[in-house]
Amino acid sequence: MNDVVKIGIAGLGTIGSGVIKSLLRNQSDLEKKYKFKFEISGISASSKNKERSFNASSFVWFDSPIDLARDSNIDLIIELIGGDSGIAYDLAIEAIKNKKGFITANKALISSHGKELSRLSEENNSFIGYEAAVAGGIPIIKTLRSGLVLDQIKGVYGILNGTSNFILSKMSEENKSFEDALSEAQILGYAEADPSFDINGLDVAHKLSIINSLCFAEFPSIESINVKGIEAILTLDHKYAKELGYNIKLTASSFSDGGSLRKEVSPTLVEMGSSLGRVSGVSNVVCINTDYNGTIILEGEGAGEGPTSTSVLSDIVDYSSNNKQYLFNKKFADLLDSKCNNSVIDRCYYLRVFLVDQKGAMSNLTSILGKNGISIDQVIQRGGVHLKDEKNFTPVIMITHPIDSESIDSAFAELINTDLISMDPIFLPVLKDNL
Numbered sequence: 001m002n003d004v005v006k007i008g009i010a011g012l013g014t015i016g017s018g019v020i021k022s023l024l025r026n027q028s029d030l031e032k033k034y035k036f037k038f039e040i041s042g043i044s045a046s047s048k049n050k051e052r053s054f055n056a057s058s059f060v061w062f063d064s065p066i067d068l069a070r071d072s073n074i075d076l077i078i079e080l081i082g083g084d085s086g087i088a089y090d091l092a093i094e095a096i097k098n099k100k101g102f103i104t105a106n107k108a109l110i111s112s113h114g115k116e117l118s119r120l121s122e123e124n125n126s127f128i129g130y131e132a133a134v135a136g137g138i139p140i141i142k143t144l145r146s147g148l149v150l151d152q153i154k155g156v157y158g159i160l161n162g163t164s165n166f167i168l169s170k171m172s173e174e175n176k177s178f179e180d181a182l183s184e185a186q187i188l189g190y191a192e193a194d195p196s197f198d199i200n201g202l203d204v205a206h207k208l209s210i211i212n213s214l215c216f217a218e219f220p221s222i223e224s225i226n227v228k229g230i231e232a233i234l235t236l237d238h239k240y241a242k243e244l245g246y247n248i249k250l251t252a253s254s255f256s257d258g259g260s261l262r263k264e265v266s267p268t269l270v271e272m273g274s275s276l277g278r279v280s281g282v283s284n285v286v287c288i289n290t291d292y293n294g295t296i297i298l299e300g301e302g303a304g305e306g307p308t309s310t311s312v313l314s315d316i317v318d319y320s321s322n323n324k325q326y327l328f329n330k331k332f333a334d335l336l337d338s339k340c341n342n343s344v345i346d347r348c349y350y351l352r353v354f355l356v357d358q359k360g361a362m363s364n365l366t367s368i369l370g371k372n373g374i375s376i377d378q379v380i381q382r383g384g385v386h387l388k389d390e391k392n393f394t395p396v397i398m399i400t401h402p403i404d405s406e407s408i409d410s411a412f413a414e415l416i417n418t419d420l421i422s423m424d425p426i427f428l429p430v431l432k433d434n435l
């Protein structure tokens with residue numbers, strides 16, 4: 001490798017601009033601390049003449065990001081465009097085939113093409129860094145790639161999407177509606193113009209699939225994860241959850257369970273004072289259950305220019321120290337295709353229905369639950385709270401005793417075919433975590 005690392009940066013938006021400013025600001029510190037010298041040898045984005053938060057005219061402009069990867073003067077490509085296909089994918093392949101180092105903050109790319117990238121990086125002996133792709137500034141990838149070398153990981157769980165956590169926190173702490181909390185997130189720049197992946201759980205699923213590969217030697221795949229988003233959660237769910245001692249969070253979890261893996265993204269009730277229950281606003285948290293180190297908890301900023309740029313810089317320093325590792329901790333040949341999880345475990349669920357206000361309704365509801373093996377630990381039923389325009393339905397909240405998900409699915413299917421309820425019921429798992 002050259003003494004001076006020649007860098008090409010594709011994508012000059014929030015993160016791309018942040019990385020350039022951070023590199024320039026920390027140039028002499030990087031040289032002193034890591035003996036790392038660099039030159040930004042080319043930049044590329046969609047529009048050359050767009051106003052940027054740094055002086056773009058002082059760098060060589062490339063109309064096509066692909067040409068950065070073909071330039072023999074450039075050692076390291078940093079992809080900060082986004083998307084799992086198109087230009088980001090083409091750039092990754094071109095960079096690796098041309099034996100360049102490749103760094104990205106793009107979880108969709110690593111998750112969707114992990115298998116191919118793992119094979120190609122091995123064949124070409126290339127460096128691929130993706131610290132910024134999961135949980136912004138939290139060094140979760142490094143922790144899993146090199147921090148727990150001999151430890152056995154039993155499970156990993158956490159909050160991996162700042163936008164959805166911000167929305168749920170605003171609903172819970174300030175009684176806001178989902179729509180108001182989302183528009184506040186958009187005004188503050190936390191949510192994309194199209195926030196669907198943040199809300200429907202797919203952004204978290206991409207991140208979980210990457211973490212899962214590092215922990216359990218599977219190629220990433222979101223198809224093998226049970227994914228549920230936060231769209232159906234109402235402000236009143238937060239109110240009742242709090243009454244019962246819980247907060248509602250969009251959680252990701254992957255647990256090794258008797259030989260199979262249970263992977264899930266779902267709104268979940270977590271104890272208010274627990275490591276997940278305490279995390280508010282745009283923060284993220286990841287908990288790793290290990291054999292030798294107990295539970296390791298990493299918490300911090302999950303997105304944004306500053307934290308994400310720091311993670312990209314840490315990959316650049318790794319590249320400069322020639323720190324090459326297998327993409328997902330293991331050789332391509334030792335990784336398995338990820339399997340759908342059919343394992344069934346018993347756990348408590350939060351159930352909310354809007355029950356028709358008529359004689360015998362409660363007993364019909366409990367009889368459907370009972371028929372499916374579901375017994376109730378706690379119940380809240382209050383008159384006077386109604387759905388807009390549906391004065392005949394009032395909310396009933398229950399916490400079940402531990403039960404498997406098949407019984408929950410079967411009760412759900414039965415309930416939605418009755419006249420007992422208005423709106424689909426929601427069943428949310430309850431996570432017991434006293435940490």
Ligand SMILES: NC(=O)c1ccc[n+]([C@@H]2O[C@H](COP(=O)([O-])OP(=O)(O)OC[C@H]3O[C@@H](n4cnc5c(N)ncnc54)[C@H](OP(=O)(O)O)[C@@H]3O)[C@@H](O)[C@H]2O)c1
Pocket residue numbers: 010011012013014015016044045046047048050065079080081082083087105106107132133136302303304305308
């Ligand atoms: N924002 C965050 O907090 C955050 C956190 C973690 C990870 N990430 C990841 O970081 C990556 C970048 O995110 P971002 O928030 O910085 O996005 P962004 O602000 O939308 O910037 C995207 C950049 O890509 C450029 N671009 C788009 N299409 C292009 C094309 N066909 N050819 C060349 N350049 C193209 C845009 O060019 P113009 O500027 O000319 O329009 C822009 O500079 C994504 O993978 C994202 O998931 C972001």
